[in-house]
Amino acid sequence: MEPLVRHRGKVARLNRVNVDTDQIIPKQFxxxxxxxxxxxxxxxxxxxxxxxxxxxxxxxxxxxxxGASILVAGANFGCGSSREHAPWAxxxxxxxxxxxxxxxxxxxxxxxxxxxxxxxxxxxxxxDLMEKALxxxxxxxxxxxxxxxxxxxxxxxxxxxxxxxxxxxxxxLDEIGLTLQYEAAIAEYERKRESLQPVL
Numbered sequence: 001m002e003p004l005v006r007h008r009g010k011v012a013r014l015n016r017v018n019v020d021t022d023q024i025i026p027k028q029f030x031x032x033x034x035x036x037x038x039x040x041x042x043x044x045x046x047x048x049x050x051x052x053x054x055x056x057x058x059x060x061x062x063x064x065x066x067g068a069s070i071l072v073a074g075a076n077f078g079c080g081s082s083r084e085h086a087p088w089a090x091x092x093x094x095x096x097x098x099x100x101x102x103x104x105x106x107x108x109x110x111x112x113x114x115x116x117x118x119x120x121x122x123x124x125x126x127x128d129l130m131e132k133a134l135x136x137x138x139x140x141x142x143x144x145x146x147x148x149x150x151x152x153x154x155x156x157x158x159x160x161x162x163x164x165x166x167x168x169x170x171x172x173l174d175e176i177g178l179t180l181q182y183e184a185a186i187a188e189y190e191r192k193r194e195s196l197q198p199v200l
Contacts, residue, residue, distance in 0.1 A: 001114070001115035001172045001173065001174055002115060002172050003169070003170055003171055003172035004096060004115060004117055004144055004169040004170065004172070005143075005144055005145060005170055006141065006142070006143050006144065006145070007069070007070075007096050007097060007117075007141070007142045007144075008139060008140070008141040008142075009068065009069030009070045009096065009097070009139060009140070010065070010067055010068040010069060010070065010137060010138070010139050011068060011070045011071075011072055011129065011132075011133045011138050011139060011140050012059065012060055012065035012068035012070070012071050012072070012133065013059060013065075013071075013072045013073075013129070013130050013133040013134070014059055014060070014071060014072070014073045014074070015059070015073075015074060015130050016073070016074050017074035017075045017076060018074070018075070018076045018079055019073060019074065019076075019077050019078070019079070020078070020079045020080030020081070021078060021079070021080040021081050021082070021083050021085075021086040021104075021107065022080050022081060023043060023045060023046065023080075024042065024043065024078065024086040024089060024090065025038055025041055025042060025044075025083065025085045025086050025088075025089040026041065026044050026045055029041040029044065029085075030083065030085055035088045035092075035114075036088075036092055037092065038085055038088045038089035038092045038093075039089055039090075039091075039092030039093035039094065040092075041089060042060075042089040042090060042092075042093045043058070043060060046058045046060075047060060047061055064136035064137065067094065068094070068095070069094050069095055069096050069097065070095070070096070070097040070098075070099065070139075070140050070142070071090070071095050071097070071098045071099070072098075072099045072100070072126060072129045072130055072133055073098060073099070073100045074100060074101070074126075075100060075101040075102045075123070076100075076102055076103070076104060077098065077100040077102070077103050077104070077107070077118075078103050078104040078106075078107025078108065078110075078111075078118075079104040079107070080104070082106040082107075082110075084110045084113070084114070086107060086110070087107070087110045087111045087113075087114040087116050088114060090116060091114055091115060091116055095116065096115070096116060096117065097116070097117050097119060097140075097142050098111065098116060098117070098118045098119070099118075099119045099121055099126060099129065099149070100118070100119075100120065100121075100126060101120065101121065101122065101123045101126050102120060103118050103120065112165045112168065112169065113174050113175065114174070115169065115172065115174070117142065117144065117161070117169060119142070119149065119159045120159060120160075121149070121157055121159060125157050128155070129155075132151065132155070138151070139151065139152070144161075144166060144169055144170055145166075145170065147159050147160060147161060147166075
């Protein structure tokens with residue numbers, strides 16, 4: 001994973017509550033075994049009409065949100081089934097930061113495992129960002145070390161992430177990457193292990 005230390009990006013708004021993982025990435029697209037390639041199917045049933053054409057009414061299809069890497073969403077984002085494909089699709093589409101008043105627990109945990117930072121802010125702060133994101137090109141800067149969100153025009157907020165997860169993001173590590181930091185010690189243990197086994 002790429003380290004996430006400081007990120008500045010365009011903000012897209014998804015002013016909907018209880019957005020579930022079935023809407024984030026519909027079930028018919030879960031056939032891939034690799035983590036990449038899911039972005040094209042993100043919010044598929046909302047982004048596209050039944051005939052496959054673009055739905056211009058859907059928020060993310062509006063030109064002002066093209067290239068957005070920060071998503072501001074409503075409460076209980078990521079509810080529903082526990083599929084890890086949901087953060088895969090969001091990341092592949094280009095989102096590194098998701099801001100909402102609350103997240104479903106499993107989705108929240110899966111975001112960190114895949115290099116996405118889910119930020120919990122108050123409902124009032126999220127409502128404020130929803131309004132600001134109506135302006136084309138609105139951007140935020142997220143500082144993971146300082147745990148701050150700013151827009152460069154006086155809007156400032158702070159968020160909280162536990163130290164372990166924050167360090168994993170800062171170093172660009174998932175659990176496998178964390179384990180591989182001890183690869184030499186693991187290899188040395190395995191080398192010695194046979195001599196420690198009882199003789200049969």
